[in-house]
Amino acid sequence: MTGGGASRWWLGAVFVAFVIFLYGPTLTILVLSFQGPEGGLTFPMSGFSFHWYERLFAGAGVVDIWAAFGRSLRLGLVVMALTTAVALLGGYAFRRRFRGEGALFQLTVASLIVPSIAVSLGIALQFRILDDAIRALAEAGRLPTWLGAEDHTTAMGLFTSGLGAHLTWTLPFGLLIMFAVFNRFPVEVEEAARDLGASPWGVFRHAVLPLVAPSLVGVALFGFTLSWDEIARSSQAMGEANTLPLxxxxxxxxATTPEIYALGSLTTGVSALVITVAFAAHALARRARRSASR
Structure with a gap:
């Protein structure tokens, strides 16, 4: 065997080992989730059945799967929409120079450097201070009675502190992607659209948006999947209701049963389904545009 052939074999072996290391745990959990009713958390398997999925969907287990699933899904969709919109507009705005752009950029990506648990603790502390201020103002009679501040418990929740915590994680990734996209965007396209009489909104809608749409799909997927799987930034910032990862x-x-494996496989399957649907929708949209242009 020549030196080149040997090196290819070694590189192939390293790649296979990497794939096994990356996906092996997920596949192991998936297989163990199909344990029989008497099965445990490890091999060997005790039969094959959908018992633990049935138990999970029936709500007979130790967690209210549908409530946690619904909270994570709603939060993930809102985070996805906000991340996509802000990343698109922010990336487009950064194409032009303005005062303070460097400081704004540094502040945007700073949350990627700070440990996630520190971000979560900081957000929780801010909302505790806010809660104390609301109670103090209510006791002093400085808030309208119709606000119900007298019975105020906490402003923390899924779409307040929880949403903010997740956006500190997803927005920097979305902005960095769109910065890279717009740095390579051909200025000639916009100039040609303006020469043809397009308004600023028309240039953005008909010239810019169709070209960056594939990147927006990636930003949307980043936003949803990062929110869907987030634990550290959610740990102190969700308030009373937990998300599915928590x-x-x-x-x-x-848990002492394979129900935890069924739940883990379900969350992974949702992420894979969202990615598949997004790519399929993008492919269908491209095919429709090509058909319309013929």
């Missing part, structure tokens, strides 16, 4: 984390210390 419920899953709690099960790792309390």
């Amino acid at each position: 419920e899953l984390q709690g099960l790792t210390t309390t």
Whole structure:
């Protein structure tokens, strides 16, 4: 065997080992989730059945799967929409020089450097200070009674502190992607659209948006999947109701059945489904545009 052939074999072996290391745990959990009713958390398997999925969907387990699933899904969709919109507009705005752009950029990506748990703790502390201020103002009679501040408990929740915590994670990624896209965007396209009489909105809608649409799909997927799987930034900032990843984390210390594997496989499947649907929708949209242009 020549030196080149040997090196290809070694590189192939390293790649296979990497794939096994990357996807092996996920596949192991998927297989173990189909344990029989008497099965445990490890091999060997005790039969094959959908018992733990049935138990999970029936709500007979240790976690209210549908409530946690719904909270994570709603939050993920809102985070996806906001991340996509802000990243698109922010990337487009940064194409032009303005005062303070450097400081704004640094502040935007700073949350990627700060440890996630520190961000979560900081957000929780801010909302505790806000809650104390609301109670103090209510006791002093400085808030309208119709606000119901007398019975105020906390402003923390899924779409307040939780949404803010997730956006500190997803927005920097979305902005960095769109910065890279717009740095390579051909200025001639916009100039040609303006020469043809397009308004600023027309240039953006008909010339810019169709060309950056594939990148927006990637930003949307980043936004949803990062929110869907986020634990550290959610740990202190969600308030009373947990998201699905937090419920899953709690099960790792309390569950003694393969139900936790069924739940983990379900969350992974949702992420894969969202990615598949997004790419399929993008492919269908491209095919429709090509058909319309013929």
